[in-house]
Amino acid sequence: MGPRADAALPREVEPYLTELVHRIRAVYQGGLVSAFAVGSLALGDYRHGRSDIDITVVVDAAAPVDRAHELAEALAHPGLHCPAAGLELVVYDADFAAAPGPRAGYLLNLNTGPLLPAVADFEPGRSPGFWYVIDRAIGYQSGRLLSGRAVREVLGAPVRRDVLASVAASVREHTAGEGHLADNRVLNGCRSAVFCRTGRWVAKREAGRSLAAAVPEFRPLIEEALHSFERPRGRALGLPAEEVVAFLHWVRRIVAGTPE
Template identity: 65%
Template structure:
């Protein structure tokens, strides 16, 4: 039976317009994977309670047995692709790992399938993790271990191992560099990801973007205007995003890089 009880959802319910989609996604995943399916987990903004209609993607991690076949993975990608399964969010970002890989700490991408699909995403189904930048997946597994919501099967903390501290900070540094370059990323998202990276380095826990932005605005008055502008922008749908002053964004992200580098050096000692 699909597990979407209040307990598995955590302190905040999943958004109403996403729940039927997730039920159908779980049902199709169960039919395709059969006995090889271990867990289906809601991760990302759904797990951290920061999902924004028109802005956020639906992020899902699937864990399967190592015996799963390539044909099953290709079938899963086909049956979950938008518009065959219409996505009510900006997009679906779904990653499949085998149980053995997911259950050990790793700094690699390591996926069996990485599926991006939806109204605002360029469709992509990758079955080879080697060319992919590993940092996205390392951070996502860290968030999943901490906060992932079980939609089916075993709990996130039981099947997703947390990355080692050094690997995780390497991934955070790479993420900050990626957002510093800015290509393909909205300005408000770049700023709020920076806030979340700094807060993670301070606390060792992942926080929703808006909560991280409010925390950094409160403790760093020099950057309060650009962070508050990012918070306001984040309330708008992705299609209505507005630019932020490039110089202020650049200065803030340079400061973020410094804080993350300090944390990485401290772990390396």
């Protein structure tokens, strides 16, 4: 389960999240339907210096399209200083959010912050949908409300077939490895395997500890990934490339064998 709704936000990011919501409201005026955290903030494992801040925003379907462009400008680092590794924020209109399906479907995909390449994308058709499907599934299970209507009032239930296809796509991407730290590749694989075994999304470190205890063959690799994950991104450890790929091929077999 994610954190309780009344649990304290990490002190390092609470003022930032307050200002973030203030700026979203200011841009969308009465058109903000809901804003909630997904990712590590939702799953109760935010780590300052390593984690991103992952936010989903749902807005009225009648809101002017140019509001998404205004929001990207209003939230861009360093104009609004992001205290985390980065902000990954996605805006959906309420009609899409209620029945999202397998597509990316966003009005805005914003990446900004000190350790993220800046992205402000308004064309969802150019993006593979799998990351967004996974984030929405985590949000539906454990999303942490920051403003507006309850998550499950605005976000449609994930379709298991779509989620499993998205998990498979994410593991394929991590197997290829381009642009991903080795420890994150391993722990994302752990999270994927645990989801396929249990039907629940858990934080990457929790998934790693669970799988290390259950699968002795990969325990040394997973424990080394967990050790590396404790370090800031810039000081992450290298892991044996062949072992990482072998582990992810094992995860792919777990995912492929999961019944719909």
